[in-house]
Amino acid sequence: MPHPPRIAIIGGGPAGLTAALILHRGGHRVSVYEGESSGQQRTQGGTLDLHEDSGQVALQRAGLLEAFRAVARHEGQEARVGDPWSGAITAGGFGPEGSMDKPEIDRGDLRQLLLDALPADAVQWGHCLSAMEPADAGRHSLRFANGVQAEADIVIGADGAWSKVRAALSACQPLPTGITFFEGWIAQPAADIAAMVGQGSLFCFGGEEALFVQRNSGDRFCVYAALKRPSDWLDAQITQQGMRA
Template sequence: MRQSVVIIGAGIGGLMLACVLHRHGIDATIYEAEPSAHSRVQGGLLDIHADSAQRAIEVAGLGREFFRLVRSVEDAKRVVDQDGKILLDRVGDPASSRPEVDRGALRAMLMASFPDRMIRWGRKVASVTPLNADKHRIDFIDGTCVISDLLVGADGPWSRVRPVLTDVRPVYSGTCLIEIGLAAGDARHAASIELIGAGTLMAVAPGRGIMVHRNAEGSADISRSTNPKTGSVLSISEMRARASLSSRSSLRAGRLICATSFSTAMPCRCSGQFMPCRSG
């Protein structure tokens, strides 16, 4: 008899599992809360380690496709203190064992590896009820429900499936993430570009930090994190800024505007330093 394999969540984990199962002749159904594959920007780059995620990608038979997505030498790392003084400067390695790929591109690669029908978008799980040792009833917020023979929770930190397995709940650590999109700006702050370097820049201080990633195709991500429990003066915990650019000619401008935002905000004056760049 055909078994109903249900995966909750179309993040990297749920998609990877669906891909591997499909490759072995088992069609699972993924139920995802988001309305479509393109309903939001997926975030920045992920470094994919040889001893973990890359192994899963190999098992899925997607090694060749994966290496086409790799952003060579963007694993460069630079660490500065809160005044911009360089503490560590490591160049990118074209043969890195933990290369960087765009999260959205990785997700798209996984989704392309099995039929569209395997994902049901806009299906947010409200609750999960065990029916017996194997079967579960999954109720969605739209009032519908399905019964699974095998249920996999891949629905992130606030999983609706996890409570079936454990009483342990996520605990707020004091650090949050805020994402901000920045449009391209002009080329006024070359010194800040120099500060970022070729890959990731980390500016760290007790209780807060800013990370900037400079992408080869012309976008830059800025993340800002603070933790009030460890001494931050900010109410906003983490800021991520993204400036996406469409052409080589605007590449420089976008990097500059992000870098400028980064360097002016780095001494932890205020997140508002980023705001003018939004419409820039």
């Protein structure tokens, strides 16, 4: 294996970019391949809490801990529980004021912090991995949907539940748990909704249904509706609504 080895990271989400930045700071040659056309192609989902003994350790190694602390929301750690029948809200705490045990940050903000710290050419956008195969001298051949081919000495899979990289290590495939989440957003929440949610998250569990609401930056709310239903029922509903499965 050449020194330094050529390292390919499949997936440009928070995990893949954090790994890339840590390796880059260590002097390694790293290329990140991401299927999205740019960092602004879509919203990145709701807010993340990064704990001081895990996510913050990774950001410290990446040299971004102070930058993270400057934009993270300590108040976002507040958790409330709603009663699905009475509507009563029970407010929870979030540790001593000023503590940094697990503050929240928008996924998009975290991703941008990481992108800004990497060289401009470190991320290859529009590269969706189609297959990974063995190559000469222990290397790995990468084929992308856009027709590009590349080789790497080390491949790191950060490409999510349907990872193409995982297939090189295991025949295991994701299986439905029977619980499906639907994501929605409230760009300008009404005052009564904002008062219910508070500064962090609101959780409401009602048997086989649940609702989770997260306050994000800019006072936008990310709403997750979770349903426990058979797969065939969900497939029929999705098809009827013209949604993508």
